[in-house]
Amino acid sequence: MMVITRIRVVVVLLATLLFAGLAFAFSPAQPEKEATDGLPAGAQSTRVTELSDRFASGRAESVVVIVEGAQAGQTATADAGKLRDLDGVKEVAKPVTSEDGQAALVVVQLDDGLDDDAQHAAVDRIRAAVPDAQVTGGAAVSRDISKAFDGADFTLLLATAAIVAVLLLITYRSPILWIVPLVVIGLADQVVAKLLPWIARLVGERTDASVAGIVSVLVFGAGTDYALLLISRYREELRRSSSRAEAMRRAWRAAAPAITASAGTVVLALITLLAAQITSNRTLGVAAAVGVLVALLFGLFVLPAAVVALPRGVFWPRVPHVGSADPTETGFWSRVARGVGRRPGLVLSMGLAVLALFAAGLFRLDVGLDQSEQFRTRVPSIDAQEALARHFPAGAAQPATVVTDAAKADEVAAALRKTEGVAAVLPPERSTDGTLAQFSVQLTSAAGTPASDRTVQEMRKNPDVLVGGAPAAELDKREASRRDDRVVIPLVLAVVLIVLVALLRSIVAPVLLLVTVVASYAASLGAATLLINGPLDANVPLLSFLFLVALGVDYNIFLITRARDEGILRALAATGGVITSAGILLAAVFAVLGVLPVVVLTQIGIVVGVGVLIDTLLVRTVVVPALALKLGDRFWWPAKPSGLRAGESRPASRKESVHAR
Numbered sequence: 001m002m003v004i005t006r007i008r009v010v011v012v013l014l015a016t017l018l019f020a021g022l023a024f025a026f027s028p029a030q031p032e033k034e035a036t037d038g039l040p041a042g043a044q045s046t047r048v049t050e051l052s053d054r055f056a057s058g059r060a061e062s063v064v065v066i067v068e069g070a071q072a073g074q075t076a077t078a079d080a081g082k083l084r085d086l087d088g089v090k091e092v093a094k095p096v097t098s099e100d101g102q103a104a105l106v107v108v109q110l111d112d113g114l115d116d117d118a119q120h121a122a123v124d125r126i127r128a129a130v131p132d133a134q135v136t137g138g139a140a141v142s143r144d145i146s147k148a149f150d151g152a153d154f155t156l157l158l159a160t161a162a163i164v165a166v167l168l169l170i171t172y173r174s175p176i177l178w179i180v181p182l183v184v185i186g187l188a189d190q191v192v193a194k195l196l197p198w199i200a201r202l203v204g205e206r207t208d209a210s211v212a213g214i215v216s217v218l219v220f221g222a223g224t225d226y227a228l229l230l231i232s233r234y235r236e237e238l239r240r241s242s243s244r245a246e247a248m249r250r251a252w253r254a255a256a257p258a259i260t261a262s263a264g265t266v267v268l269a270l271i272t273l274l275a276a277q278i279t280s281n282r283t284l285g286v287a288a289a290v291g292v293l294v295a296l297l298f299g300l301f302v303l304p305a306a307v308v309a310l311p312r313g314v315f316w317p318r319v320p321h322v323g324s325a326d327p328t329e330t331g332f333w334s335r336v337a338r339g340v341g342r343r344p345g346l347v348l349s350m351g352l353a354v355l356a357l358f359a360a361g362l363f364r365l366d367v368g369l370d371q372s373e374q375f376r377t378r379v380p381s382i383d384a385q386e387a388l389a390r391h392f393p394a395g396a397a398q399p400a401t402v403v404t405d406a407a408k409a410d411e412v413a414a415a416l417r418k419t420e421g422v423a424a425v426l427p428p429e430r431s432t433d434g435t436l437a438q439f440s441v442q443l444t445s446a447a448g449t450p451a452s453d454r455t456v457q458e459m460r461k462n463p464d465v466l467v468g469g470a471p472a473a474e475l476d477k478r479e480a481s482r483r484d485d486r487v488v489i490p491l492v493l494a495v496v497l498i499v500l501v502a503l504l505r506s507i508v509a510p511v512l513l514l515v516t517v518v519a520s521y522a523a524s525l526g527a528a529t530l531l532i533n534g535p536l537d538a539n540v541p542l543l544s545f546l547f548l549v550a551l552g553v554d555y556n557i558f559l560i561t562r563a564r565d566e567g568i569l570r571a572l573a574a575t576g577g578v579i580t581s582a583g584i585l586l587a588a589v590f591a592v593l594g595v596l597p598v599v600v601l602t603q604i605g606i607v608v609g610v611g612v613l614i615d616t617l618l619v620r621t622v623v624v625p626a627l628a629l630k631l632g633d634r635f636w637w638p639a640k641p642s643g644l645r646a647g648e649s650r651p652a653s654r655k656e657s658v659h660a661r
Contacts, residue, residue: 011307016298020191025196030206037475040277040480042274044460048401048468054431055438058112060090061119061139063107064603065130066388072095076104079130083108086129086500088122096392102568103391110139120146133382136397138470144379146379148597149209159592160220161186163512167585177314180306181227188298189219192291199290205283214543215585219291221551221586222266226299228585229558230255231307232578238312238320248308256300258561262554265499269550272491272508276479281539318350333576335622337569339529340625346382348626351618355519358614361526367536369599370448373535376597384447393423395443395452398470400459402439406430406660408464409437415462416441416448421455441469448474481538493518496553504560506639512627513560517552518620521545524611528603537600544607551612555620564636568628576621585615 039046052059067076076095083106084092093107099463110122123143127135161182168178192215195479196207209213234257237247270292273285290643312319340347372382388397404412416425416439423444428437441459445451447470456475459467500510525541558579563571590612593605628635 006309008176009305009309010125012301013309014304016187020187023191023194028197028487029202030197031204032179033199039279040476041279042277043473043476043480044466044521045468045473045476048403048466051436052401054436054499055434056432057109057429057431057438060110060112061114061142061483062107062109063123063126063137063140063330064339064388065133066103066110066128066391067105067130067133068103068387070102070389072102072104073429075132076106079133080106080390083126086122086451088114088118088125088127092658096212098391099490100384100391103387105388105392105396107137110555113328115141116146120144130284132385136381136384136388140381140384140397140452144381145598148375148377148379152596153211153212153216153345155595156216159187159215159595160589163588163592164220164224164585167581167588168224171581171585172231173318174315176316176549177231180229180310180314180552181224181303182301184298184306185220185223185227185295188223188294188302189216192216192219195294196287196289199287200283203283204285204413205279207283207287208280208599210601211280211284211287213601214592215287215291217347217589217593217605218288218547219295221589222263223291223295223299224556224585224589225551225554225582226259226263226295227303227506229259230299230303232575234304235315235320236306236574238315239322239324242322244308244312252300252304256361259300260296261499261503262290262557263449265496265553265557266473266550268495268499268555269492269546272488272495273412273546274305274486275491276484278477278484278539281542284543295333308545334573336576336621337625338574340572340622341353341569341629344626344629347622351623352519352627353622354618355523355614358523359519359525359526361528361530362522365529367538367541368448368450368535370446370474372446372448373522374537374599375619376599376602389446392501393442393444394446394449395423395471399426400441400456400467400471401417401469402441402459403466403468404437404439406435407441412437412462412465413439415461419455419458421451421458438484443471447471453478478538481542485542488542489545492549496549500553500556501525503557504564504636504639507558508631508637509628512631513553513556513624516619516624516627517549517556517615519613520552521548521611524548524614525543527614528607528610531606536607539600540603540607543604544611547590547604547608548611548615551608552615552619555583555616556624559620559624563625565627566641568625572621572625579620581622587616 038050049059065076065079067079068073073095080092080095083089088111089108091109092109095104095106097104108126110119114122119139120143123135123139139377164185165178165182168182172178180610193212196212196215200207216589230251231253234248234555237250238244240252241247260312267289270285270289276282371383375382385397388394402412402416412426413428418420421444422441424442426440428439430437443452445455452471456467456472459465496517497510497514500513501507504510508657525544559571559575567572587609590605590608593601596602
């Protein structure tokens with residue numbers, strides 16, 4: 001029970017400001033990036049990276065300078081001389097001219113132990129020193145990713161806040177009220193941003209810009225959902241009570257269980273990412289779970305205190321007064337509820353047909369992007385890779401690394417040269433203790449392509465070698481993604497089912513609701529596949545499934561917990577507006593991920609955005625009510641709803657409402 005007084009309001013608001021101030025004041029720096037960050041735990045590419053410390057070259061990155069033209073050899077020789085004295089450059093190899101004589105490349109090894117900033121600065125100096133050449137390789141790609149994200153966090157925050165502000169203004173139709181939830185959620189987002197370095201230190205991996213972007217969108221989306229539900233209930237109670245504090249107390253008691261259950265479900269679903277092999281997914285799971293928890297705390301405690309401190313006039317021009325008309329009896333969603341109630345079988349059939357139509361897009365689903373497809377816009381390192389591939393083996397910029405016992409080095413080198421897809425095997429480097437040998441192997445295909453994957457798999461058939469480097473890492477990430485799909489998806493479904501069974505104390509309803517969530521996901525992925533019209537990143541299906549299932553359960557909980565007490569049709573009439581508003585807002589917020597520069601985030605934004613719209617406009621507001629009506633009390637088995645039976649509940653018609661008054 002929550003009793004709101006002026007003193008408690010002041011205490012809550014001051015405590016919030018204190019907490020936020022501490023988060024801003026004591027937020028640490030991000031931990032240093034490790035070479036194994038983002039690589040699957042236990043994969044061969046990860047083990048090769050860990051073994052690199054035993055070689056004199058260590059984990060130093062390199063870049064490839066490519067020069068095109070009839071005088072490419074002479075130009076490359078001159079460029080090599082310019083690069084040898086640059087800060088951050090350890091060694092410059094002898095230029096290599098292509099067979100057609102139209103290009104030359106120079107491999108430049110950077111100093112050992114450079115942090116991200118120093119490595120990026122070294123790449124910038126190399127590009128500035130040879131402006132007529134192109135620069136690619138792992139360090140150059142990393143630099144372009146970092147540069148692409150420069151200022152992106154501010155752009156994302158500005159775009160998200162603007163969309164939330166506009167949609168809240170449209171939803172509340174008040175020039176004042178929208179400001180309150182926007183400020184509260186915006187503060188929650190910034191607090192989470194300051195907590196991310198602590199999370200990074202806890203999990204042992206940096207929370208990069210991609211993680212920060214997804215978490216920010218999730219905080220805004222979830223926080224706004226909770227605000228819409230709570231304020232909707234508060235508006236209802238203001239029509240019944242002359243006391244704002246009493247109205248908020250009733251609204252809080254009615255909405256808090258559903259909000260807490262939905263947030264708890266999302267958090268538990270996110271925590272299942274700890275079972276993933278891809279370490280960046282584990283980091284995202286913990287960071288996003290903390291973000292949702294902070295959004296929950298701000299939504300349940302800070303927002304009520306801020307709203308109740310303001311007079312009823314904050315709802316102007318549609319100020320709720322005691323005894324004023326209840327739109328759940330005469331509004332649009334009341335008419336929708338009556339329509340569903342009249343022909344539930346027909347409505348259900350039509351809804352399922354639409355879902356099946358969208359899901360048909362799955363027949364065109366293709367998963368897997370190579371490195372050149374990771375950016376939404378052209379970047380210098382990818383242009384340089386394409387230039388290199390015109391004259392040299394496509395895999396020359398990012399060779400594979402093969403480690404074996406030193407005693408077997410000659411035998412392994414001979415086997416590698418015979419492997420299909422291998423363009424060149426460079427002389428081996430011995431480990432500092434002389435027990436291991438390391439080869440740099442150039443492939444005929446670029447990293448991340450099917451041909452490159454086949455070559456890596458062929459090399460790995462030799463039990464005496466470990467294969468790493470960029471081509472192997474790309475393959476390992478995709479295989480780990482497929483493994484994570486098989487492990488994490490069942491865990492998410494199990495968590496959601498357990499929560500729904502515990503919340504509803506039913507068997508049939510949770511199972512059917514889970515089926516609708518999966519059907520909604522299939523339709524969303526199919527529809528998004530048609531919109532994207534190209535392959536998806538390997539990580540997109542899992543993360544989209546996680547967000548859609550977890551957030552879809554939010555709307556299930558909002559609808560069904562109220563239906564259990566009041567009947568399905570009245571619950572639809574009462575929650576249809578808020579669920580639809582929340583869904584449209586959440587879809588728009590996820591679409592904001594499209595302002596970020598990498599394709600994977602844009603694709604996640606499209607899939608989740610489309611999915612949330614399908615879920616809120618079709619599944620939760622039409623399919624689920626029609627399904628509950630068709631089954632009647634069997635829908636709740638073995639429990640009994642405390643309100644009217646599912647098939648008997650209906651909102652009053654306009655005529656009945658007028659007559660009653």
